[in-house]
Amino acid sequence: MSLLVIGIALWALAHLFKRLAPDARAKLGTPGRGIVAVLILLGLAFIVLGYRAAPFVSVWTPPSFMVHINNLLMLIAVFVYGMSATTGRLRGKMRHPQLTAVKIWAVAHLLVNGDLASIILFGSMLAWAVAEVVIINKNSDWDRPEPGNAKKDVLLVVITLVMFAVITGIHAWLGVWPFPG
Structure with missing residues (x-):
């Protein structure tokens, strides 16, 4: 640990x-x-x-339906993370898309992992992302970028789905099947 x-x-x-x-x-x-x-x-x-x-130290047992919520949140997290690189209409809708995605990712994983190591990992990453946002917002202004072409947002959706499939594949390869049987 x-x-x-x-x-x-x-x-x-x-x-x-x-x-x-x-x-x-x-x-x-x-x-x-x-x-x-x-x-x-x-x-x-x-x-x-x-x-x-x-070591696996159980703190709580998440209900099985949380897997569905986790998967939905993960899809959203991948999409939000991608917003940081988009040049579409969504560009500039959110100041900290990567850090927001980390927060969504951490919460999603806290919902489905009730062991101590997971709580330490995902809880710490959530706290770090929140601290980053607070410090950045306190110390700097933000010039909102102009929105771009809506076709780029469609591309973001496609990339999100592909990345979600890749992430799912990596989890399966590591022995963690992210979808209930």
Whole structure:
């Protein structure tokens, strides 16, 4: 479990570094991006290894219908995440689509995972995403981008469905079938 906690701490601190210590981050210059990227990847590796190795400690048993809610929320999370890259009409509808997607992803997984490692992982990621949004909103203004072509939103829907299928496939490959039998 400690590897999981170390990974989460590395992930969060590396992401928050430029917001909490902007002068220190600026002093690192362009090479600082590489350092931060390595810390994020190291944190992610620790998270995966720590989560997979964590003992199963049941805290609560989610009701089976939560799987359907999780799947719907995950589809929404993939779509919202994609909004950050769209150049369609939806561009600019939301200030923090990636962080909002992380929050939706975390809540969705908290609904279907009642073990301690999952609560630590998904709860921490939810807290991190909320903290990021609060800090960004407090420290910077936002210039809403102009909406683009609606055809790009149709493309976003198609990409969302493909990515959802890929994510489902990865879960199945890892031994977690995301759809009830």
